[in-house]
Amino acid sequence: MTTFTSTISINKPVNEVFNYLADFNNHRQLMPDSIQEWVSSVDDASFSIPNMAKLSLKIDSRVTDEQVVIIPAAKPPFDLKLKWSLSFNNDHTDVVFTIDAELNMMLKMLAxxxxxxLADHETQSLKTILS
Structure with a gap:
């Protein structure tokens, strides 16, 4: 597995950040503008990445005020798992977004x-939206 991580702090209570991330409808705002054909519900989403792939993802688990785990709902080009981890410290919430991807050597070089x-864009977008 190859892991990509991005970390931020947001001056909001952990429950507010969790509630935002726990609804897949909100994730469209976190994605880059290049994402197309976005369709979502509270629990899943599908979209296409131009010149790459069409992906279907679903929320696999939610641990209130701690974690949201996202996995493929249909077979992706490579195995992956996305995880939002949250922790509250005094007056802010620390957020860690992790993408775990099973990449062969060629995909690793390309992706x-x-x-x-993507990891950095999503965390920065979350910070901008919730600040």
Missing amino acids: SGPLQK
Whole structure:
């Protein structure tokens, strides 16, 4: 597994951050503008990445005020898991977004940069939206 991580702090209570992330409908706002054909519900989403793939994801588990785990709902081009981990410290919430991807050597060379950019983009978008 190759892991991509992005960490931020948001000046909001942990329950507010968790409630936002626990609804997949909100995740469209976290995605880059290049994402197309977004369709979502509270529990799942599908979308396409131009010149790459169409993905279907679902929320696998929610641990209130601690974690949201997202996995593929249909067979992706490579195995992956996305995880939002939350912890509340005094007056802010620390957020860690992790993408675990099973990449062969060729995919690792091609996808590592875009996947790290995606992780960073999603956390920065979350911070902007909730600040």
